[in-house]
Amino acid sequence: MREKHKILIVDDETPFRSALRRLLEKNHIVMEAETGAKGLEISEREEPDLILLDIGLPDMSGLELLPRFKEQRPSPTVVMITAYERIKDVVMAIKRGAFDYLVKPVDIDEFELTIQNALEHAGLKNEVDRLRQQVQKLHGVDRLVGKDPKFLDAQMLAIKSAQSRDAGVLIQGASGVGKELFAKLIHTRSPRAAYPFVALNCAAFSTEIIESELFGYERGAFTGAKAEGKEGLLQVADGGTLFLDEVVDLHPEIQAKLLRVMEEKEFYPVGGTRKKKVDIRIVSACNQDLWQLTEQGRFRKDLFFRLATIRIDLPSLRERPDDILPLALFFIEEFNDKYGKRFRGLSPRAEQLLTDHSWPGNVRELRNTIERVVLLENDENVLGRHLHFLSPPGKGEPEPSGERFTVGLPQEGIGLEEMEKEIILKAYDKCGKNKSKTARFLRLPRHVLLYRLKKYGIED
């Protein structure tokens, strides 16, 4: 017997929905929504194979809605329905991942053919998803791509360190090399896998916020504290793994408190008098050599030894050039799936450009690059011209000018924050709004820059 597919019709015209229902319900399970919001709700709950989506809905445009449907997992196949053949809308919809479109009034033969094709596509996609999951299970490590010997050594070390429940693991490597992914790998392979994995970026917040985030606080601990108090991440992660990113940025006082937690397995929340017990493993990350910083007095030695029982060094992408193309192909698949696109691979020129680029932002930069191309372009392969925005090696980097840096101070005085914002804005413009370059230019960890760009409303 043919399998019944789930089809969701999102359209505000009741007679039109009823007509489509009559055509489809003999062979399929049909659901209806008269608004976008209702459509999202049903789709979230019912996971339809196919959505017939009107472009002109009362509460939001079908074009806005489309990416939200495509983000859902499993992602449904979507066919757009439009009142007139507005070519601009249709092109936009296909770019955003719609499989096809139908124009009202719908011609029955064309309708049947489109539905049949769309359901075939949905079926194939599900099969590909299922096979992909199987392959990932076989390899054991979800989403970790790389065959370079240094990378494989790091992976082996991570898997071995996961056997221990408590040993501190320090992961070092430049921004975007995959430190957090490794931390998750250690967690999911460890005896703590059934408990939470909680990440905190120690560079992104002020010391006070980090302290209250980590340790939580009791009622009325400080002005602005929530009346009922707040549970700290140490407790949220209880039983599991706490991932401390950019650990070098922890204030010395917090370093001391954290050391006590590791030694005594208990702590006081901010403003609290009752001790809380906690059982966690800490995996931390740093994009500089933490031992060197420790020797310079920027990090406590005793804490370093606790955190770095095992040290894993991740190579930059430049140091493992043979992994660039396999990673690019992996991301093409990921974003084909996300945006409903059908890129098959890379043209020789695109391969060349990707291998020649210096990848200062490492795997994250490569992933963003491929996402941008898959989202914006529609071709069989990723082509050289799609990658025009990658600067050739050595070009586009801010050149050292040897100029002395001077600041014009206004008569009426200026707040340090205002000055910081101004400098970040100028640097961001100078570096062509490239975040990795700006971070290097300002000698800031990328996370810190991202946080500040957001804080000052320069980017969201």
Ligand SMILES: Nc1ncnc2c1ncn2[C@@H]1O[C@H](COP(=O)(O)OP(=O)(O)OP(=O)(O)O)[C@@H](O)[C@H]1O
């Ligand atoms: N080997 C890999 N295979 C697949 N995806 C990867 C790999 N390495 C990194 N990524 C992806 O690249 C992006 C950046 O990785 P991640 O956030 O783990 O880097 P990071 O070193 O922790 O960065 P930061 O120092 O800025 O916090 C993520 O989307 C991650 O999934």
